[in-house]
Amino acid sequence: MKKSKKRKLDIVVISDVHLGTFGCRATELHNYLKTINPKTLILNGDIIDIWQFNKRYFPKAHMKVIKQLMSFITSGTKVYYITGNHDEMLRKFKGFRLGSFEIVNKVVLDIDGKKGWFFHGDIFDVTMQHSKWLAKLGGIGYDSLIMLNTGVNWISEALGYNRLSFSKKIKNSVKSAVKFINNFETTASDIAIDNGYEYVVCGHIHQPEMRVIKNEQGKTLYLNSGDWIENLTALEYSNKEWKLYEYEKDELAKRVPETIEVSNVEFVKDEQTNSQLFEDLLMEFNIKKSFK
Numbered sequence: 001m002k003k004s005k006k007r008k009l010d011i012v013v014i015s016d017v018h019l020g021t022f023g024c025r026a027t028e029l030h031n032y033l034k035t036i037n038p039k040t041l042i043l044n045g046d047i048i049d050i051w052q053f054n055k056r057y058f059p060k061a062h063m064k065v066i067k068q069l070m071s072f073i074t075s076g077t078k079v080y081y082i083t084g085n086h087d088e089m090l091r092k093f094k095g096f097r098l099g100s101f102e103i104v105n106k107v108v109l110d111i112d113g114k115k116g117w118f119f120h121g122d123i124f125d126v127t128m129q130h131s132k133w134l135a136k137l138g139g140i141g142y143d144s145l146i147m148l149n150t151g152v153n154w155i156s157e158a159l160g161y162n163r164l165s166f167s168k169k170i171k172n173s174v175k176s177a178v179k180f181i182n183n184f185e186t187t188a189s190d191i192a193i194d195n196g197y198e199y200v201v202c203g204h205i206h207q208p209e210m211r212v213i214k215n216e217q218g219k220t221l222y223l224n225s226g227d228w229i230e231n232l233t234a235l236e237y238s239n240k241e242w243k244l245y246e247y248e249k250d251e252l253a254k255r256v257p258e259t260i261e262v263s264n265v266e267f268v269k270d271e272q273t274n275s276q277l278f279e280d281l282l283m284e285f286n287i288k289k290s291f292k
Contacts, residue, residue, distance in 0.1 A: 015044035015203025016227035045084020045120030121204030189213035
């Protein structure tokens, strides 16, 4: 694709890509990334799924996404890698900088005179704080469901029918329950309002969203970038306006030619535990242990 065809954007936010898992829609994400030219790219957590590295699964399509991200960095795009729960091992490298690339747990940006607060969101997730083993078990089960769903969709498309998504229906149901229990969006927005942030931008719950949330102290624009497993969404900011990007509506990105072969690349699993990293994260967000 010629560079002139790329859309120029001030800020792009993607999250919950889960590179290294069967459910990752790396080809679609790669297509999207090839159509944009952002000044700032925010990778808002769960980009690389370190939890699943024990499967030794990392196709060329996934590697192409990483190469495209590296292309942004070398071309001068400011890239923030905000850590999430599935790539929490990177929290030990918080503060690492290399050229225009930086690893952080959160970031606050001045966006045309308004403050935007960006973080992944697992800090508010009870399943992460109380029963991480349960969350990991759920991830394994979900990935197995993705494999089953892939087989069913292959048969469905061969017969001329539309794609089905068992995983999306089940995942959305579970995540909605988690969101209800934790009041995820309200909690994030209340803290943002208390700190004078006009925007609060999260990921984690795989629920793309853009809406104004108010309380007695004020209001903020709550934004969630969704995911690249089922929703295939991102957040884009340009001309002083936020928009929710949806790949399924982007005919240009769908036409990007791909010749990606599926071939595994082995990675070594890191056995180090991350409980201390999460405790440090709680301290950074100034959240008391009683919340846990």
